Amino acid sequence: MELFNQILQYVLTGITVGSIYAIIALGFSLIYSATGIINFAQGEFVMLGAMISVALIGKGHLPMPLAIVLAVLITGLLGGLLGRSAVHRLKKASPISLIIVTIGASTFFKGCAMILWGKDALPLPAFSAGDSINIGGASIVPQSLWILGITCVVLLAVFLFSERTIFGKAMRASAVNKHGAALVGIDVNSMVVWAFSISASIGAVGGAIIAPITMASYDMGMMLGLKGFCAAILGGLGSSGGAIAGGLILGLVESLGAGLISSSYKDAIAFIILLIILLVKPSGLIGGGARDER
Amino acid sequence: MSVKTPMPKRVLWPFLLLAIVIVVLPRFVRSDYYMGILVFIGINTMLALGLNLLMGYTGQVSLGHAAFYGIGAYTTAILTTTLKWSPWMGLVAAILVSGLVAFVIGRPILKLKGHYLAMATLGFGMIVGIVFVQYSDLTGGTSGISGLPPFSIAGHELVDDRQYYYLVWAFALLVLWLSYNIVESRVGRALRAVHGSEVAAESMGVDTVKYKVQVFVLSAMFAGLAGALYAHSVRFVNPNPFDFRFSVELVVIVVIGGMASVWGSIAGATVITILDQALQGFQEGEVVVYGLILMLVLIYMPLGLTKTMVDLVARRRFAKDSAARAKES
Secondary structure: OHHHHHHHHHHHHHHHHHHHHHHHHHHHHHHHHHHOOOOOOHHHHHHHHHHHHHHHHHOOOOOHHHHHHHHHHHHHHHHHHHHHHOHHHHOOOOHHHHHHHHHHHHHHHHHHHHHHHOOOOEOOOOOOOOOOEEEOOEEEOHHHHHHHHHHHHHHHHHHHHHHHOHHHHHHHHHHHOHHHHHHOOOOHHHHHHHHHHHHHHHHHHHHHHHHHHHOEOOOOHHHHHHHHHHHHHHHOOOOHHHHHHHHHHHHHHHHHHHHHOOOOOHHHHHHHHHHHHHHHOOOOOOOOOOOOOO | OOOOOOOOHHHHHHHHHHHHHHHHHHHHOOOHHHHHHHHHHHHHHHHHHHHHHHHHHOOOOOOOHHHHHHHHHHHHHHHHHOOOOOHHHHHHHHHHHHHHHHHHHHHHHOOOOHHHHHHHHHHHHHHHHHHHHHOHHHHOHHHOEEOOOOOEEOOEEOOOHHHHHHHHHHHHHHHHHHHHHHHOOHHHHHHHHHHHOHHHHHHOOOOHHHHHHHHHHHHHHHHHHHHHHHHHHHOEEOOHHHOHHHHHHHHHHHHHHOOOOHHHHHHHHHHHHHHHHHHHHHHHHHHHHHHHHHHHHHHHOOOOHHHHHHHHHHHHHHHHHHHHHHHHO
């Protein structure tokens, strides 16, 4: 019974963390399928979402919902700027140049955050007060429910956007075939900018909802970004369904592995999974969306 | 990898020139601080040369190269402190262990291409970094291993940077010479063929996987050598210098110096090492400026510094020539 309770606890934690990985992975996938770029700044968007929310509530004295919405919009704007200014010009560049540009952007965002808000971890209040909820012997903080709920909303919104709106369909079309899309009158370049902007906003949502649990700090982005990246590969790079499945599986395996095997190697689990999946089935569990590599 | 082709006569002079510069330079450098920087430029040059063979010539991206540097440093640190080996033996062991690890992971990993290879090497680098921190019985955890002995030559211990400088640059010259020979040999052409098109190379009878693994192992051995030289230079190792950040920095050195350019690797290592030191004056702002420079260089000079310069000179000359020709007619 004791073990069962523990496992249930790990599963609940795993799903909570996994939702965040799923959100980050979705951001990776959107940009990758629209541009073929692996955006290493994705983790920094998560950090910006969290840090800007904290700053707007603390120094701006805004009510929390407004602060978070603003933080998401601002991050989306920054993402669009990144897409426009840097990546836009580099259509013919090699993958490694593109990787370095996004790493440069990531370093830049991180450095700005450090200068603006310092090196200390800052708290963000939970979305609703209340004690942790007891489920079958395991406990879960209310914020976890917020995370699950908001993640579902985000995923549903992205799904509806890309399947049901003409704009979303245009974006998917430019991902599948740039020239074909351009021929039917889609402005492919602005689609790239939008893909960056939307991914950044999604990442920022992830940051704002996880911050009440983990706190917000200037350097939170890198590890979250890399884990989200592992999740994206696990599910299949470029596939939205894969990103979600990959995120949840990664969260679960990591939480169970840390609890049952070794907590000091917790961070290694994601990368071991990454290596295994790359060696066994590089197209990911769900795959399908993966592009051919040059 | 056999290196058969002797160095062509016409390229001997740059090596001689570099050797002379290396020998003469310390006369003009008064402060030990600058000598320390020169030592680091030498170490980074070796790392960049190895990574350039892999990335620039063979087209295989590695975002985990710092791991081999770290494996080299830790190998010699552990052997010389707990087992009391001599640093020279530690250096040889560092080269062999790094090469061996690369050999073991190389074959499966190098089947991957492009982004997927970059990610696999990133994952490998992260795992090695985590082992450095967590396997503290062997590595000393975050506090690392201190008290490494210095190298000694004929009973004379190399304890200051001025002496160490010659040792590091002697090895750097050796690595440069080896790299140059490989690049200009049949093997080098095979590597470039792999870069150009793996399918085409294979159909011409190039065993692409074999060459890729060989060059991966060689670049790891260069990194192991650099790691051992680093470890005995600062006589202390901890996980920080071998993290993801440094893997990225090495890629940056290669790209900024110019892919597939042996001399560019020295230029890249020099520019980035000095930039690193200069930016420390900014303290907090360091990373911001660093990130900005990265983005701007890549956006405006995607071919790297050396090639951009060469292009610029060539274009100037071309413009002048055509202007002169226009005048004549």
